[in-house]
Amino acid sequence: MFEYLFNYPVETWWDAQLAFVHSWPTWLIAVALALGIVSIIASLARLPVSKVRRAVVGALQTATLTVVLALFLQPTLITQEVRRDDNVIAVIVDNSASMGFSATVDGIDNSVTRLQSAVTALEGIDDELGETFETQFFSLSDELLEIDFEQGLQATGQRTDIAGGITELLERSSAADLAAVVVVSDGGNNSSAMDVGWWNRLRQADTPIHTVGVGPEEIVGDVELADVSLPDTVSPGVLVKARVRIRHPVGTENVRLRVRNGSELRYAQTIPLQVDANETAYELNFPSGDDGIQSLEFDVQASFEEANRINNSVQRVVEVAHNPHRILYVEGEPRWEYKFLRRAVENNPDVEVVSLLRTSPNKFYRQGVLNARELENGFPLTREALFGYDAIVIGSLEAAELLVDQQANVRDFVAERGGALLMLGGTRGLADGGWGRSAVQAALPVVLEGNGYSNGAGNDVTTFLRERVGVELTDLGRRADWLTLPAAAETPSFDGEGSA
Secondary structure (H helix, E strand, O other): OHHHHHOOOHHHHHHOEEEEOOOOOHHHHHHHHHHHHHHHHHHHHOOOOOHHHHHHHHHHHHHHHHHHHHHHOOEEEEOOOOOOOOOEEEEEEEOEHHHHOEOOOOOOOOOOEHHHHHHHHHOOHHHHHOOOOEEEEEEEOOOEEEEOHHHOOOOOEOOOOHHHHHHHHHHHOOOOOEEEEEEEEOOOOOOOOOOHHHHHHHHHHOOOEEEEEOOOOOOOOOOEEEEEEOOOEEOOOOEEEEEEEEEOOOOOOEEEEEEEEOOEEEEEEEEEOOOOOOEEEEEEEEEOOOOEEEEEEEEEEEOOOOOOOHHHEEEEEEEEOOOOEEEEEEEOOOOHHHHHHHHHHOOOOOEEEEEEEEEEOOEEEEEOOOOOOOOOOOOOOOHHHHOOOOEEEEOOOOHHHOOHHHHHHHHHHHHOOOOEEEEOOOOOOHHHHOHHHOHHHHHOOOOOOOOOOOOOOOOOOOOOOOOOOOOOOOHHHHHOHHHOOOOOOOOOEEOOOOOO
């Protein structure tokens, strides 16, 4: 009855927004209402009636006056109505390999896969929503693809990139056209990270996302190699550090981990797991091998029989090429740090130190340059030349040695390029060198005070002292990546297993 009289169901009216066609100033409405009330009181005061009747009549006349004023403003209700072909519902169906597993729990009706269960649940959805929405179907595994739902799906994908698929869909579609997104999946996202930035972008899109889960929440007795992280490019003949994430039932003590490059076995070890958790992170080192593009297979095997081994392997591609990190080391005076730093890395093929040593005023000694033109005019003058290095080390050199633009380039080297900057202490370094008043100060994690070095005059701060002390590297320092130089990786790490 309500919808017949008012054209829309009551829920629509509850969600409607009240507005006025004529927007009079608030003060004008208040003045008009006050004048009307004063007129009503004055007229009633002359009537020979009781006080009760006078109050009732006055209240009714005031209410009538209020309604008349509201009608002059022409009140209206703003509602939202979905129009056909202007609003799209996107349905994303996970077609990764895990969707080919059983959709039921405790062994009941194992002939039905998760994908088949999802397809059955979605049958007829286009007909049900077709009167109001346009429905678009997508498959999602390694990539997001628009599909014809009636042609059928196959669970053949190698991974499930839910985060990346939703991001791509939102980028493709207009926010005004996309009414909602429905994601049908068994819930495993093993690709793009759902970090804080991703959730913020999702919130800004302001598009409702509904999830439909298929299959059991947890597979009993299943071990999964969830993720493998390692560098995209490594040098030949070094150890590659990789980090793996393994999902496993609580109480599982260990698994066998192997790394293969084709038929060549690079790594084989039985690794311990966290028995009181269902996920373990583990770091391993294996030899990089010779130059070239390598397709590495990481595989885990449990000590018990698994019904599902599709999720036990992960493929990663690594480029093995000699691409050393180039470090620009600028020093204002000959000293021990300069000598020993160059000696420490001279046999490391992954690091090239290009040094610029001031031997006298306006005269520098270059080492490690690629050609005669590199650093021929001293410290790089342009951003392009400076950004060609991976890291900068500045020793006992005063800030005044660099031009203002050069100092700004060093700051931008850290802030924009993302390069590393190391400032060494010295008689003309850090605060003693006036770096606290330079543009580089913005890139430093500390605040440097003092006027700094000025040819021996006006130096009101001395922070650098030479004292003989004994130091010893801590256990944490020995394990730090930046203090670990790659060792010779001639033989892979095996645990009772030969090359396959």
